[in-house]
Ligand SMILES: Nc1ncnc2c1ncn2[C@@H]1O[C@H](COP(=O)(O)OP(=O)(O)OP(=O)(O)O)[C@@H](O)[C@H]1O
């Protein structure tokens with residue numbers, strides 16, 4: 001190994017900077033809390049948050065609620081992803097279909113989906129059906145809109161080329177238009193995943209009669225002012241969300257490496 | 264295949280009066296010959312080959328595509344017996360090299376094993392062995408050009424329409440590709456329409472050079488290239504080559520100046 005300076009790769013020092021920045025911040029936090037004697041109920045020290053985190057993993061409560069939330073996210077995402085891609089592709093293929101669906105999307109997209117929660121609770125109660133519906137409905141929109149846009153933006157040169165090489169109209173759609181839209185579809189699915197995570201946790205907070213999931217956990221700890229546990233749950237949720245998003249990008253790269261721009 | 268075009272007119276819709284790209288072009292592209300279309304930028308060369316290839320519909324005029332060896336057969340539709348090689352290649356970025364080359368056969372329902380073995384033959388013909396499973400984005404410009412050529416050749420159509428296929432290549436790669444094309448043409452004897460900006464390229468590979476005027480595109484002059492085949496790059500040093508070059512340069516200079524003036528006026 002060279003000493004890094006002057007080499008092509010960033011030096012060791014530069015690569016450690018992000019981690020250092022976090023460590024420094026935590027140290028500062030710990031010091032401020034200890035030196036000024038801030039009450040844990042207001043702002044717990046990082047070290048005690050960490051102890052709670054370990055305890056909550058050990059007694060199985062955190063893994064359980066994370067798993068429940070994860071299952072709900074996957075369910076909402078799959079429903080939204082499947083319907084969004086399907087309807088987006090159909091809209092791209094058929095102008096009749098797109099004319100029928102377009103006004104609904106235009107009308108409903110700007111509506112903050114979270115405002116549907118009271119209505120959904122009236123209709124569906126506060127169980128799993130409600131959580132699934134609110135997250136899937138919200139995630140559906142970015143997916144369908146990106147898919148449709150991707151299909152419509154297909155390079156007409158590629159379409160002409162396929163026709164010239166003897167593709168039927170159906171083959172043009174399935175072998176050119178849809179594959180060409182994959183980058184947009186993936187972008188839509190990533191937005192959809194982000195939205196699903198938000199809505200599942202929010203729904204667990206607001207309805208959540210099942211008393212499970214990270215949203216429920218956060219609200220409960222908040223109500224009894226167990227601030228350490230609130231922080232511990234937040235950290236778990238942040239890491240968990242990050243892992244899901246990273247996993248999704250990795251899967252996209254694996255399925256369609258050509259669609260992912262090199263950074 | 265003989266291609267006869269008569270009074271082809273193409274007016275593109277530009278939201279205003281329309282752009283007259285072709286202004287009544289008539290010509291007979293002879294079977295088994297390589298005709299180069301030479302003209303200033305924007306004169307309608309791409310438009311012409313796309314109409315002959317059935318990709319675009321002409322505003323008016325006639326195209327007759329017939330087989331001189333089978334005069335009783337009905338004329339072919341535009342595009343039915345031809346394959347296009349595009350100015351910007353139009354490779355499918357989500358397909359690897361072999362699946363790009365085999366695309367046309369796949370659309371025809373040819374079984375995977377057969378189309379792959381045929382694709383491998385053609386990749387060998389264009390000098391691209393051992394790259395079958397690379398993605399096109401991993402290839403150099405010259406290699407991508409070869410993929411596009413193989414994808415067109417695999418269709419085994421008698422007419423090949425080539426729209427500035429070598430324009431984007433560096434000078435050395437271009438020479439190699441010109442020789443490659445000349446070799447393939449001399450072997451396969453297809454009817455080729457080859458659009459180019461380069462006078463030397465037109466003389467080197469063409470049997471005939473059609474010089475077009477600035478827009479609206481008309482035929483200014485047709486120059487037969489009677490240089491013997493097989494041809495190689497050394498030809499550029501011969502006196503005949505120099506004479507042809509000067510003559511074509513003289514013809515095209517005025518048209519290029521006209522085209523540039525048109526562009527200035529369009530901007531003003
Ligand atoms: N699909 C189209 N719609 C509208 N106008 C078009 C279209 N294709 C070409 N044109 C116009 O027709 C004219 C001729 O274009 P064409 O592409 O045939 O020129 P060209 O000779 O191939 O030029 P170049 O050498 O730059 O490729 C241009 O003014 C162009 O803007």
Ligand SMILES: [Mg+2]
Nearest residue numbers: 308309350426
């Ligand atoms: Mg052109």
